[in-house]
Amino acid sequence: MLVLRAVVEDYIRSQEPVGSAALSKERDLGVSSATIRNDMAALEDEGYLIQPHTSAGRVPTEKGYRYFVDRLATVVPLSEAQRRGINSFLSGSVSLKDALQRSARLLSEITGQVAIVASPSLSKATLRHVELVPVAMSTLLAVVITDTGRVAQHGLTVSAMPTADDINRLSSAVNEQCNGQSLSSASETVRALGGGTGFETVREAADALADAFASMALDERANELYMSGTSHLAHSRSLTDLAPLFDALEEQVVLMKLMSNLSEEPSATGVGVSIGSESHTPELLHASVVSSGYGRSTSPVANDSERNETSPDQDSTNEPIAFVGSIGPTHMDYAATMAAVRAVARYLTFFVSESGSGD
Template sequence: MNADERRFEVLRAIVADYVSNQEPVGSKALVERHNLGVSSATVRNDMAALEDEGYIAQPHTSAGRVPTDKGYRLFVDKLSEIKPLSTAEKRAIRSFLDGALDLDDVMRRSVRLLAQLTRQVAVIQVPTLSRAAVRHLEVLPITPSRLMLVLITDTGRVDQRIVELGDVISEEDTAHLRGMLNQAMSGQRLTDASVRVAELPDEVRQDLRDPMLRVATVLIETLVEHPEERLVLGGTANLTRNVADFPGSLRQVLEALEEQVIVLKLLAASRDPGRVLVRIGEENEAAEMRSTSVVSIGYGSRDNPLGGLGVVGPTRMDYPGTMAAVRAVANYVGEILTGR
């Protein structure tokens, strides 16, 4: 092992101890707790070199050292492979997310799960409608003059709407409307589907024109609604467990999390479902987030990216475990919503 490799092992040991104990780490403790295979004098020299290079720093009140943002960055960059979760953990994630009823439930469950796994704040971007396509439209008669429309998109969104027809319609005619609507809409992006639906009242028999017009009006409202991009957050209270991790800035961080635009910007960079992105401390553009680290990834598929999800926490976090949890949850959410 050359000097650089040995120094990295010392840095790795400092990161491990500081993340688990929250206490600055001294050379004596490192030699006692880690099998570094060198004397405490060598460890002291290595720590002095790491400090000179800006990878560790000495808090003014203590003889020990703590990792800097630069030190965490080197540590993260040298994680050659993200440790996969155990089979039991994967099974628990899958069974928890498989129980979800609809898109909103998938989102809520995902952040709750990610916050529990990482003990940080979890955020997920709700898939934006503009990228969604119609998977299926169910048309169900509730009474002879009232229909329920259930629109299902390929992002897992389920919308239900009631249509008052003002007149009685037979089951046979209901089936005819259902067939025409699905033929026009299935597989279409929502905006294209709304254009097709608008043409249908002119294409049906005269006696079905009025019911089709009513159905089309309700559907177009549903299809072209574009709520602003939304975030679902979970586990905000986790930040308050260790206030010392955010010297003088915890309130700023909490306010920034409420400013959805800041977090959406952070997640916007995470479009790739294959790559976990880690932003540490000063690497975050938003000044309010510079005492935090953000671990994020895209979910969906490369052809159909649906959004980003991730975790916000202090720079003193378990990076390997957090990265593994973020990637695993993103995989399952992507599978559920793209129907793989």
């Protein structure tokens, strides 16, 4: 397995078949060239390596990459310059959308691959504030702000417009009783509130608001995908592989489901990896996908030094509310890509936590 790791690392670096003589010369594996040659033959028999040509060295198979990735128990820390770059990019964000766009650009620059960042879906958000504004004779505009910083607007139709005092009273009650609730719970709370004593004049508005919350709670889709780095594909892949991969990037629903599932799988590194055919997506047969979830931090970190690279449990989340990921060739630098994806996910977790606290 040390020989396998050496082959994978050398092939990732050179993208040329790796021979036993080169390993014996460049690596201190503590065994003879003949032993390395026998081990490589055994690894080929077991499906970890393949020999593209009779006289050539060997290259890793999907099984070889999978073994390599699964043994990355710890993710290599990013360099100080990379950490400063992430901090600089995200610290200047003026909104969640801006932070997500910046994250996609930065991750693409770090990895040299395609970066994809999803905005949180409303179905996983909790209510932070709602404002009710009359906009017509029979229409109220509900401006809903969630803990992730997302702002959604819904028109509420009523047969008779309540007074300004009644509208303010309803808004105050909703914000007091629903703050921190999921949108589905908030829907039930508002409906019960409208049916209670003292709210008869705004019952219709309360029911309409409850319906709006329920509709938002059923929205399982991420609001938007932010993508960067497609130009990198032309420098890292053969032309025959480009067309299907671009097709895959167009199929955002497929990518969203794949990367979301990867980000929610339990992992010692906090990062999910799909290699080649593991994605069950023909267009990604020659590509690997690395993804990590970001969400609400149970104990937001206080400063950059704590936020850089510490234990795998750092910035733990209740559950991911969205994902950040990278797509590249199967011979990508997995250790570096996983480190970059995890670091950006942690910074987004911190950003969302800060936004949710009202800072």
